[in-house]
Amino acid sequence: MPRTDVIIVGGGQAGLAMSRSLTLRGVDHVVLERGRVGERWHSERWRSLHLLTTNAMSALPGLRHVGRDPDGFMPAQDFASYLERYARAVGSPVMSGVEVTSVEPNAGGYRVATTAGVWLSRAVVVATGACETPFRPAAAEALAPSIAQVCPTQYWEPDELPEGGALVVGASATGLQLAEEIHLSGRPVTLAVGDHTRVPRRYRGRDIYAWMETAGILDDPALEGGNLDAARRQPSLQLVGRPDNRDLDLGVVSRLGVRLVGRLEAMDGAKATFAGDLDRTTRASHTRMLRILDRIDKCIGERGLAAPDPDPATRNPILAAGDPVALNLAREGVRSVVWATGYVRRYPWLKAPALDGRGEILHRGGVATFPGLYVIGLTFLRRRRSSFIDGCGLDAEDLAPIVQAQLGRSAKEAA
Numbered sequence: 413m414p415r416t417d418v419i420i421v422g423g424g425q426a427g428l429a430m431s432r433s434l435t436l437r438g439v440d441h442v443v444l445e446r447g448r449v450g451e452r453w454h455s456e457r458w459r460s461l462h463l464l465t466t467n468a469m470s471a472l473p474g475l476r477h478v479g480r481d482p483d484g485f486m487p488a489q490d491f492a493s494y495l496e497r498y499a500r501a502v503g504s505p506v507m508s509g510v511e512v513t514s515v516e517p518n519a520g521g522y523r524v525a526t527t528a529g530v531w532l533s534r535a536v537v538v539a540t541g542a543c544e545t546p547f548r549p550a551a552a553e554a555l556a557p558s559i560a561q562v563c564p565t566q567y568w569e570p571d572e573l574p575e576g577g578a579l580v581v582g583a584s585a586t587g588l589q590l591a592e593e594i595h596l597s598g599r600p601v602t603l604a605v606g607d608h609t610r611v612p613r614r615y616r617g618r619d620i621y622a623w624m625e626t627a628g629i630l631d632d633p634a635l636e637g638g639n640l641d642a643a644r645r646q647p648s649l650q651l652v653g654r655p656d657n658r659d660l661d662l663g664v665v666s667r668l669g670v671r672l673v674g675r676l677e678a679m680d681g682a683k684a685t686f687a688g689d690l691d692r693t694t695r696a697s698h699t700r701m702l703r704i705l706d707r708i709d710k711c712i713g714e715r716g717l718a719a720p721d722p723d724p725a726t727r728n729p730i731l732a733a734g735d736p737v738a739l740n741l742a743r744e745g746v747r748s749v750v751w752a753t754g755y756v757r758r759y760p761w762l763k764a765p766a767l768d769g770r771g772e773i774l775h776r777g778g779v780a781t782f783p784g785l786y787v788i789g790l791t792f793l794r795r796r797r798s799s800f801i802d803g804c805g806l807d808a809e810d811l812a813p814i815v816q817a818q819l820g821r822s823a824k825e826a827a
Contacts, residue, residue, distance in 0.1 A: 426789025485653025
């Protein structure tokens with residue numbers, strides 16, 4: 413059986429960033445990827461998707477984007493190609509088309525079974541990402557079979573959906589983008605709105621993420637105070653990456669004709685029931701936006717940074733009340749439901765006692781509670797931007813010396 417110091421499970425941005433950091437420290441390792449490098453960006457992202465972060469914030473350490481507008485937004489397929497170039501540039505030892513089927517503790521490390529044989533390693537880094545398995549609520553099981561169901565990883569473009577209306581469940585970045593795109597294709601859309609956070613695409617002359625970086629918001633640490641679990645469950649910001657830098661929020665899609673309803677509560681055949689909470693969730697979203705903008709304004713003021721005055725209209729709330737609480741989807745002509753309800757992580761192959769009651773890996777800053785196990789690429793792993801592309805690079809640079817030190821300690825103990 414082949415042996416190595418570290419096995420990295422997953423060849424996306426998190427796994428490749430970790431591979432580079434380990435290589436720079438001379439740590440022997442291999443990256444096992446079930447498909448191609450960056451497989452999810454190749455096969456599980458819809459055709460029109462662009463990254464939500466600008467090109468300036470969408471590079472990994474060791475390979476800058478060449479010839480691109482730093483304020484532009486890269487198509488998902490282009491980012492998949494970037495990851496392939498990155499793997500070659502940093503010399504990452506990737507084994508593509510190798511699926512991990514079991515990771516179990518073994519004397520002095522782990523026994524990793526794959527579709528290409530068994531490996532032995534002293535440590536394992538789980539880099540399968542935050543957006544692994546689309547989450548479908550229990551209500552999906554009660555939906556009439558005559559109504560098609562699709563999740564974002566299965567969606568490619570509107571024409572693949574049946575003719576007729578669509579119900580999009582979830583109003584974060586993914587749900588809003590799909591609701592707009594499907595509605596513009598001529599399929600009337602109803603959008604079930606749960607918790608979300610609205611922000612402007614640009615604020616005071618700069619991209620919102622650029623200001624959040626300058627103000628230190630993206631680098632808020634995950635290891636200090638606060639309700640970390642709640643922070644990790646926060647939905648993605650309501651944004652879209654387009655050349656015109658336009659906003660995308662409930663007001664925008666409502667003006668297009670998308671019907672807004674509250675959070676989906678239940679399905680019974682073709683009958684959908686919604687909570688009457690649309691006004692509450694939009695007000696809560698507005699409050700969260702104001703906290704972000706206030707922190708940016710404070711940073712600008714305290715540092716004396718040059719920035720135009722804020723547009724007062726940015727702080728106007730969105731009024732979204734009077735939503736229906738029940739709809740007969742068949743009668744309304746709804747032929748499909750799109751579940752933009754987020755993701756969960758599944759680790760059926762992880763045979764170590766390292767998971768909590770919800771099936772998430774127990775860790776502190778990426779260091780699992782079970783010895784020799786690490787994780788990278790999750791939301792708020794070490795900092796707010798941990799699941800961002802550049803955040804993966806920062807976390808890898810933090811974790812690599814920890815992994816190296818642990819390997820050194822275990823070697824001394826074995827001697």
